């Protein structure tokens with residue numbers, strides 16, 4: 003990830019291989035053994051740590067934290083971690099936390115696969131540093147969508163639930179609260195609203211000490227968002243700790259990331275280490291429009307057994323697909339940027355609590371959204387009006403994601419499929435291809451990540467059902483073992 007020309011990459015580099023993680027990643031068609039915490043199911047991969055400080059000693063025990071208690075965290079925070087059933091740090095937490103928590107604070111640019119606990123890593127750093135006796139905002143997290151901002155706020159509030167007097171607030175578009183003052187220690191928001199609130203002096207920034215960009219590559223890469231993030235940063239005190247996290251940092255963003263977060267410690271992964279082994283990636287070769295839609299409908303029964311997302315390219319497509327599925331007597335929810343904020347909140351909340359089982363969504367929630375029950379991602383391309391969708395059943399279905407120029411978009415693919423297979427759980431990503439172009443795009447994505455794609459033979463539907471049922475069972479077993487650990 004790091005550019006060789008950057009200050010950080012010129013610094014000490016050490017390769018750390020995790021050799022103590024269990025190697026027995028369950029086959030996707032096998033249940034997670036009872037009594038085994040899915041949180042321990044980790045694939046083997048290398049995290050490259052590049053330290054900005056040449057003097058830092060990678061042999062120092064604090065360089066890597068095997069236990070949360072090694073981090074000298076306040077007691078209330080350890081209780082919060084325990085209440086969340088986090089037994090030990092994930093690999094990114096193990097590597098990032100000692101560096102994040104070091105004094106004086108240092109910047110960080112960190113990459114880790116989807117669903118590996120990046121949110122908890124930056125949240126812990128914030129909660130460890132916040133001074134409760136000072137009522138002014140001290141930490142700001144920016145996220146690309148209101149859904150993700152609300153989710154992060156939930157993680158921070160839960161983790162900090164035992165810290166007496168802690169106040170957290172969301173700074174997301176809300177027309178009913180335009181004159182609200184943001185009197186909280188920690189703020190989580192979207193860049194436009196935060197910028198507006200700082201300018202209108204509703205957010206007091208003078209004691210702000212930490213700025214986090216989640217999904218940082220996305221935030222810095224998109225013209226509007228990137229400018230807003232930059233402006234927000236210029237409105238904050240100089241020299242604050244700047245932390246950038248994402249599963250992806252394409253080369254074109256990395257230099258900008260280093261300018262945004264200078265002298266950062268850097269955690270990176272190679273392309274071929276980015277996909278999660280627990281997510282079985284498959285594709286369906288469809289013959290034409292009616293075949294695709296019929297196949298999608300066939301999956302509907304399976305999708306409703308848990309929770310599923312169908313990712314589509316545009317709002318128009320989302321609405322068309324919903325209308326068509328509703329006309330065929332199927333219940334689906336839709337989440338796109340055209341909804342009002344409160345409507346978006348209602349839809350995502352009903353998906354989270356399981357009331358809505360099948361969600362059709364645009365890329366607005368392709369990143370970061372963490373819903374435990376998502377087991378399968380389906381990338382679905384339908385040529386009726388070029389319908390492109392991605393279903394999730396505790397699944398994700400999607401089209402083959404392409405950028406605005408029609409080129410394969412590996413980052414979006416990775417983030418979409420990452421809505422399933424969270425934290426060592428198993429999941430399936432199913433992509434529908436329908437023509438040469440979509441096939442070519444999927445092939446390019448597979449080559450980029452050096453991954454194998456498996457074809458699903460839907461002529462043998464019994465087999466498909468059997469496979470999916472096994473996945474659902476595995477996921478359910480994972481969930482119950484996690485619950486068992488809290489008893």
Ligand SMILES: Nc1ncnc2c1ncn2[C@@H]1O[C@H](COP(=O)(O)OP(=O)(O)OP(=O)(O)O)[C@@H](O)[C@H]1O
Nearest residue numbers: 041088090092116117118119120121122370372425
């Ligand atoms: N140490 C831990 N032990 C057990 N579960 C954990 C731990 N850390 C995080 N989790 C859980 O793992 C799931 C995924 O975490 P999180 O959402 O932080 O992933 P992420 O890396 O930010 O993913 P994405 O790249 O999709 O944004 C969450 O449900 C979270 O509660």
